[in-house]
Amino acid sequence: MTYCVAMRLASGMVFLADSRTNAGVDHIATFRKLHRFCQPGERMLALMGSGNLATTQSVLSLLRTRLGNDAPNLFNQDSMFHIAELIGATVREVINRDGGNEQSAVDFGCKFIIGGQIKGQDMELLLVYPEGNFIQATTDTPYFQIGEIKYGKPIIDRVITYNTSLEHAMKCALLSMDSTIRSNISVGMPLDLLAYRRDSFTEGEYHDIGESHVGYQHLREAWAHGLRQTLNNLGELEF
Amino acid sequence: MTYCVAMRLASGMVFLADSRTNAGVDHIATFRKLHRFCQPGERMLALMGSGNLATTQSVLSLLRTRLGNDAPNLFNQDSMFHIAELIGATVREVINRDGGNEQSAVDFGCKFIIGGQIKGQDMELLLVYPEGNFIQATTDTPYFQIGEIKYGKPIIDRVITYNTSLEHAMKCALLSMDSTIRSNISVGMPLDLLAYRRDSFTEGEYHDIGESHVGYQHLREAWAHGLRQTLNNLGELEF
Numbered sequence: 001m002t003y004c005v006a007m008r009l010a011s012g013m014v015f016l017a018d019s020r021t022n023a024g025v026d027h028i029a030t031f032r033k034l035h036r037f038c039q040p041g042e043r044m045l046a047l048m049g050s051g052n053l054a055t056t057q058s059v060l061s062l063l064r065t066r067l068g069n070d071a072p073n074l075f076n077q078d079s080m081f082h083i084a085e086l087i088g089a090t091v092r093e094v095i096n097r098d099g100g101n102e103q104s105a106v107d108f109g110c111k112f113i114i115g116g117q118i119k120g121q122d123m124e125l126l127l128v129y130p131e132g133n134f135i136q137a138t139t140d141t142p143y144f145q146i147g148e149i150k151y152g153k154p155i156i157d158r159v160i161t162y163n164t165s166l167e168h169a170m171k172c173a174l175l176s177m178d179s180t181i182r183s184n185i186s187v188g189m190p191l192d193l194l195a196y197r198r199d200s201f202t203e204g205e206y207h208d209i210g211e212s213h214v215g216y217q218h219l220r221e222a223w224a225h226g227l228r229q230t231l232n233n234l235g236e237l238e239f
Numbered sequence: 240m241t242y243c244v245a246m247r248l249a250s251g252m253v254f255l256a257d258s259r260t261n262a263g264v265d266h267i268a269t270f271r272k273l274h275r276f277c278q279p280g281e282r283m284l285a286l287m288g289s290g291n292l293a294t295t296q297s298v299l300s301l302l303r304t305r306l307g308n309d310a311p312n313l314f315n316q317d318s319m320f321h322i323a324e325l326i327g328a329t330v331r332e333v334i335n336r337d338g339g340n341e342q343s344a345v346d347f348g349c350k351f352i353i354g355g356q357i358k359g360q361d362m363e364l365l366l367v368y369p370e371g372n373f374i375q376a377t378t379d380t381p382y383f384q385i386g387e388i389k390y391g392k393p394i395i396d397r398v399i400t401y402n403t404s405l406e407h408a409m410k411c412a413l414l415s416m417d418s419t420i421r422s423n424i425s426v427g428m429p430l431d432l433l434a435y436r437r438d439s440f441t442e443g444e445y446h447d448i449g450e451s452h453v454g455y456q457h458l459r460e461a462w463a464h465g466l467r468q469t470l471n472n473l474g475e476l477e478f
Contacts, residue, residue: 230462
């Protein structure tokens with residue numbers, strides 16, 4: 001499984017992905033799921049995928065290979081909308097290629113979150129479905145999740161609004177991931193964290209967070225401590 | 240959908256159930272899912288069901304009807320193990336009766352949590368599967384959930400151990416329910432909360448918690464406030 005979350009906020013965007021893939025419980029491996037495509041000063045794109053690993057890797061390879069071509073690619077599309085269309089078309093291309101054998105019970109599906117900003121335009125965050133269609137984050141619904149999304153959703157629902165600061169949102173994303181990792185063994189370390197500041201058109205602030213990452217450990221411990229304190233201080237239940 | 244959680248702790252047991260059932264998004268109704276079977280001074284049983292409503296209601300009706308018979312019933316079985324066997328057999332009986340038509344795509348399955356205590360024996364908590372087999376809670380894994388379990392699992396995983404107090408566990412169960420209700424519209428109020436103290440052999444402390452329940456509102460507000468405070472006080476992320 002996988003857990004990826006991305007937020008589009010007033011001050012910028014946050015992307016967080018785990019790196020565990022598994023087929024059953026005994027084919028476990030580490031694959032990075034957060035990929036950046038940046039033309040400094042021009043455009044920054046971050047792409048995260050969940051679902052069938054063969055499909056997501058093929059889609060990524062095709063997107064990367066075509067960057068140098070004249071054909072439609074991530075660097076020559078003129079809007080985030082057209083970039084999402086391109087990713088959707090590439091997903092369909094791979095699934096049509098691999099999924100033709102109807103006797104197979106394999107699910108070739110995958111989902112992608114694509115976020116970024118093109119010079120002169122607003123930041124956008126989109127979720128591309130296995131069918132290749134997509135939806136767009138808004139100020140009302142400023143975040144998307146893919147993969148094993150349920151364990152980490154409550155904290156985001158309680159905390160994140162469009163006006164949440166980037167620093168706050170990074171912590172919230174990491175705590176959402178921590179809750180997921182604690183409750184589901186198919187989501188695991190290391191993590192890829194990316195914060196992009198609005199109108200910066202850089203690769204953004206990227207962090208590779210492994211098991212021994214001191215800042216992440218401190219955050220988890222402080223959160224666990226704070227939760228216990230909060231629970232202890234709730235007072236008597238009034239019936 | 241449904242969310243039910245039960246805990247077997249050193250000092251007693253906690254049972255909590257929502258009351259929403261739905262088929263799709265437009266057949267929404269309120270049905271109670273927590274049922275008590277008590278012989279004061281002799282035995283206390285609490286049963287919660289999730290899954291196909293026709294199946295769970297039939298199982299309950301059969302269990303209730305047979306209480307007055309000489310046939311095996313919830314009051315004449317001599318252990319919690321045999322009570323779980325009886326519930327499992329009744330689940331199989333109903334599913335075999337209704338599920339015979341193989342052309343139907345309906346899922347007739349259901350799950351039950353049964354907990355309680357019989358005079359002279361320890362409290363037990365068991366989870367009965369649609370196939371009629373079952374597992375038993377232990378001091379290492381002192382809780383079971385059925386229905387829409389994921390949203391409310393992280394807080395329980397963080398807080399509940401076998402030695403958690405009953406009062407604390409009731410709050411934790413309610414907060415787990417609150418997280419679930421916020422993130423999933425198929426789980427809804429009112430709630431049935433039951434706390435049973437070890438060796439009391441009474442019906443236990445029962446609370447019907449509706450939308451306007453002041454104690455529940457205060458708990459939710461205090462928790463939301465505490466979470467925000469904790470997040471605000473986490474300090475800078477160290478990278």
